[in-house]
Amino acid sequence: MRNMDLRLQSNSSLFSRLFIGTFWLIFTITSLFFIGVILGLLSYSDLATIRQVLQYEEFRYAIKFTLLTSIAATSLAVIVALPCGYILSRYRIPGKVVLDTLIDIPIVLPPLVSGIALLIFFGPLWGDSLAKIGINVVFSKLGVVVAQWFVATPYAIRTFQQAFNSIDPRLEKVARTLGYSPAEVFLKVTIPLAKMALIGGIMMSWARALGEFGATAMLAGITRMKTETLSVAVFLNMSIGDINFAIATAVVMLFLALSLLIIVKTLVKNEVRL
């Protein structure tokens, strides 16, 4: 009996080891694969070529244009996401589930589909009316900002909503009793409390805008030195066979993304806890 118990115990311990061992194996292979892909990209470019590409007028235009459009799109996304995230977090509104799902649509939709939808909206539907007041979105630089904004905003709303959800509303209530109006409470209590999570959300939205390609290509088109963001530059140069330019741009984008990720992780790690 005792022997049988021991055998059962050793069998169960062998199964546990196999189970955890398999998890470790999958984890190691996946990590190595990701590292391999990144290192592969880096190994295909050399510093001298990158330096050379950095001097190209086209590259300089693309990076400047990408930073400008993505910062503009992210700023607009923040302006929209602050009230939307707050309302969704704090108020019970009829049809909230529907609104919540609508916000998620651009996240799950392939960017190309978002682009077509935007093209129809700003083209056949409203293009003429907007043109009369001097606003041209389709195949223009403004189109790039609109496409990036459309893709980045849902991320901003979602992260801001979560940031506000994490704040005890009673902290805001106490401030009201201490003499602050709702607007003052938002600026002096809610924002400082959510600061780190909000910055994290802004960074994630910015990263989304920086790398946006599909919706931009559909709405603003792929025009060299006009609507050429870094992603567009990679696509354009790959398609004409300028591999060096494409890879150097890709490496720069990789470092930009990495820097943003490091900032986000540091902010989340150092977040002030209640």
Next chain:
Amino acid sequence: MTPLFQVAKLNVRAGKFTLQDITLTLNHNDYLIILGPTGCGKTMLLETITGLRKPTNGKIILEGQDITYHPPENRGLGFAYQDSLLYPFLTVEENIIFGAKAKKQDKNPATLERLHNLAEAMQITPLLKRHPHSLSGGEKQRVSLARAILINPPILLLDEPLSALDPQTRYAMRDLLREIHSQEEIGIIHVTHDFNEALQLGSQLLVMNEGKILQQGSPLEVFHHPNSLFVANFLQCENIIPGEVRTQNGTLTFINEARNWVINYLPKNAYPHGEYVDIYLILHAWQIKIANSLDLSPRQPNSWQATVKKVILHSSHVEIACSGKGNWNINASRNEWQKLDLQVGSTVTLSVNTEDVHLIYN
């Protein structure tokens, strides 16, 4: 003299829950305890008083002025929640003067002097430059109180201020509240589910359940004379005996299955119904006297014999469970218990003063 604060027929709705016809008065220097179980609407009432919730009808009057629909920032009432709720991005000092900052008075010498006086009184001066995350529960609660008081509110509203504290800190905090109440000369409304806090701090007590006020009065009055079965149970009356009242040989008698009791009066609220059934006799454990069976004749009115079934020793008293014509819970002082020299199984004589017998009609 105009009362400091009045709430008249206040009704508040939140989903399916409603506060119904809440009426209360707070005079200058009153310490009002609102007592009730979790979910009875105590916090909701405080939030309505501060203006954080809108009532459906009723009136809130502060120093003769109707403030029912004033926004919270214009009411100037001090409010502290159970779990301190300090701002983690501010130092202790900044937290305390946060209310003065709203009125741009945070740099005012008078404000700074008040800050330091309060910090001194609450023994938090060494903490002023620290951030809340490094404070203990009791320290946080003191800072939260200082923050609520700094703005010189006419009334201080406290939502379960002692509940989250360990016993030792709770005693210190209770003394501090008593001190604040006498020194600051402000009215306090303190909600709690702990009756001991009501006895130790309150000058007035209001018992609530399911959004309604069940009983109001001084804490001792409510403790001695609960007006309903709910209040008696909530105040943990140890002996609640169902029965009915009859007149026997010209004497009012409370009768239950086990024995008859001589009583002096009928429960007030039994009269309008003209019937004397569904009546409960309420006896606190300390109102039943225990004696060695030889020392007291069981023939005296309201005395009977019983057997000791269980004895539990506490630091301040002894809890004794007896059985005989029903089950009885009795408290005796340790000194008294030692003198009696009794054990489990001993026969004792229990007795109750007729004036201690309290009846309620449910």
